Structure formats: structure tokens, C-alpha cells
Amino acid sequence: MDLVLIEALKVDTVIGVYDWERTITQTLVLDLTLATDIRPAAANDDIAMTLDYAAISERVQAFGTEHSFELVETFAERLADTLRREFGIPWLRLTLRKPGAVPAATAVGVSIERGERSAS
């Protein structure tokens, strides 16, 4: 299985458990690793035969605008489910960082893997 990568994608959203966080937009930083077979697209030089990282990046940013969760866990889980359903992604790893949430840390966040990763 091959992988399509999206690294350090900035996503603006309302997120957080504290009252003050419900009134502001914060920027999350996402890394996505998306399983697919790139061989058909490579053989035909055809964007329609692979995962379009530009289209997926736009969808992730729209997702951030559409939702306002409290937990980064909820954002990650719901986004992973949305991307897998809408783009037919069999397996993905999603790492979500919330910079500045803990001043002593560069970033905090979660990393999840969902779906089945085939061996071939």
C-alpha cells in the first residue's frame, strides 16, 4: 500500500473546553498519512485515479469551519471518519497538534490510526 502525505496543514476552528476558547478561533496543525494504491494514477498520469491532496486539504479546512468541538479527540475522530467516507480512504493516520495550548510545550495533541492497511 502506498501513502499520500499532507504535512503541517493549518486549520482554523473554534475548539477548546474553556469558556474563553468558545469565543475565539484557534489554529490546529495536522499531519495526514493516507493509504492508497498510486500505481493506476502513475500509469495513466491521471489525478482522478489517486487521492487528490489539494481537494482533501480543502475539505479538512472546510471541516474546521463547519465544526466547533471541545476536545481535539472529537475533532480527530470525526474528521478521520469524514475523510474515510468521502474519499474512500481505507486507512489513515491523523496527527493533530494544538500549538500554544500548553505554554511550556511547543504543541499538544493526538495521533490516531483508523481503518485497515493492506500489505501490498
Ligand SMILES: Nc1nc2c(c(=O)[nH]1)N=C([C@H](O)[C@@H](O)CO)CN2
Ligand atoms: N486530552 C485533552 N486534554 C485537553 C484538551 C483536549 O482537547 N484533549 N483541551 C484542553 C483545553 O481546551 C486546552 O487546550 C486549553 O489550553 C485541555 N486539555
